[in-house]
Amino acid sequence: MGHPPGLAEPPPMLSIAADIQPITGQLKAQAQLPLQQPVKIKAGIFVYDFGEINQVLQNYQLNTIIWLSWQDSRLAFTPDSADKSEKFIPLASIWSPDVEVVNSANLELPSDGDVTVEPDGTVTYIRRLNLKLSSELNLVRFRFDQQQLKLILESGNYTSNQVVFTVSPRPSQWRKEVFISEWNLEKITQDVVTTQLVPEADEESQARFAIHIQRRSGFYLWRAFLPLILIVIVAWLSLWVPLLNVPTGPFPLSIGALLTAITFNFSISSSLPRVSYLTFFDAFFLICCISIFLTLVVNVYLTKRQQEVQMETKTIRRLGRRLIPTSFLVSLAIIILVFLI
Structure with missing residues (x-):
């Protein structure tokens, strides 16, 4: 020995x-x-x-x-x-x-x-x-x-x-x-x-x-953070889908992205620590879900207003394309500053 x-x-x-x-x-x-x-x-x-x-x-x-x-x-x-x-x-x-x-x-x-x-x-x-x-x-x-x-x-x-x-x-x-x-x-x-x-x-x-x-952290970057970011981007893409009707409009993308994110979280929950405080990964997952949910809210509102005010709908949609991704990036920067720096 x-x-x-x-x-x-x-x-x-x-x-x-x-x-x-x-x-x-x-x-x-x-x-x-x-x-x-x-x-x-x-x-x-x-x-x-x-x-x-x-x-x-x-x-x-x-x-x-x-x-x-x-x-x-x-x-x-x-x-x-x-x-x-x-x-x-x-x-x-x-x-x-x-x-x-x-x-x-x-x-x-x-x-x-x-x-x-x-x-x-x-x-x-x-x-x-x-x-x-x-x-x-x-x-x-x-x-x-x-x-x-x-x-x-x-x-x-x-x-x-x-x-x-x-x-x-x-x-x-x-x-x-x-x-x-x-x-x-x-x-x-x-x-x-x-x-x-x-x-x-x-x-x-x-x-x-x-x-x-x-x-x-390399394993988690490729197996957790990157897939969640891609799911969020899929939800954002619904803001570029033509507003025709519910079956072929933006809803399938945004709703599917939200359900996929929740399912993904359940699939990895057994490996997550059971602590009462908020971890960096918890905060990251929350801002992903919030961003997807806001995208869904915008799509619901635009679908309702589509036939009422066509021009207003286009303006709100353009704002949503800018503001929702921007708010996600700002939130991500904030949690990195709070948790990692």
């Missing part, structure tokens, strides 16, 4: 029974907190792969290595030789911070297996996990958006006075072959905060990792 780029060579996966050297006599005392408090926990992640990013349910799947490091002076030892600078100890036999992944249904990190202990008492914990994590997405710029996928670590049994996370100098990284369908992976950032789970409770320390991703 490779190790995260930019990190010091990590210890091997802790499973070689022949290297395990138990420390006798003092292990029974390790269930208590180390003497130096608060215990500072360094944490990092190394992303191996992504599963599905579900924007409807706002969760995602992550295959990652989580590593933790803390110091316990009670485990310090003098190396036997230059070749034995580390020891492998069962995690269950020493004190550990009981870290859990907050946004993964309270998943506690595995406590089986071994950890590496260095001569100064520094303990290194490394585990590879497949996680399903919830992460709230900001979809206001939907189809042209950037997101931060969260992974939050917390010590479930200790307050911030006993255990505190610190920002690790080792940057969290990802495997270069990592591929996310529809997204570009930008960077991974880490932050440390203290929070209260309930009012008046003791504060707890959290390590929060944010995986920054940016959506590749």
Whole structure:
């Protein structure tokens, strides 16, 4: 298994029974907190792969290595030789911070297996996990958006006075072959905060990792935005159809365009996020429907007035040809300024 780029060579996966050297006599005392408090926990992640990013349910799947490091002076030892600078100890036999992944249904990190202990008492914990994590997405710029996928670590049994996370100098990284369908992976950032789970409770320390991703919008430009624009243009063309009678006049084009747009929206609704606020795509779809509807209103009015005032009908029709496309373009420019700039 490779190790995260930019990190010091990590210890091997802790499973070689022949290297395990138990420390006798003092292990029974390790269930208590180390003497130096608060215990500072360094944490990092190394992303191996992504599963599905579900924007409807706002969760995602992550295959990652989580590593933790803390110091316990009670485990310090003098190396036997230059070749034995580390020891492998069962995690269950020493004190550990009981870290859990907050946004993964309270998943506690595995406590089986071994950890590496260095001569100064520094303990290194490394585990590879497949996680399903919830992460709230900001979809206001939907189809042209950037997101931060969260992974939050917390010590479930200790307050911030006993255990505190610190920002690790080792940057969290990802495997270069990592591929996310529809997204570009930008960077991974880490932050440390203290929070209260309930009012008046003791504060707890959290390590929060944010995986920054940016959506590749080309697919949606060709499969969503362009077809809707063509449907709107078809509705506009009804303003150039001769006003003869309803069956052969402008109505089939404008009504058909409106029904097609609504049907198109229903066909892609399963892939759209269920959020209460207006996204850029929602606003774009609305102005398309409004433009088609205004075209239909103009055609209804002109058909009614055709035999009454022929000249007035031609004037209104010419105005409709200019004003409706212009109002659509102005509305599109406004929502681009509001949502994307």
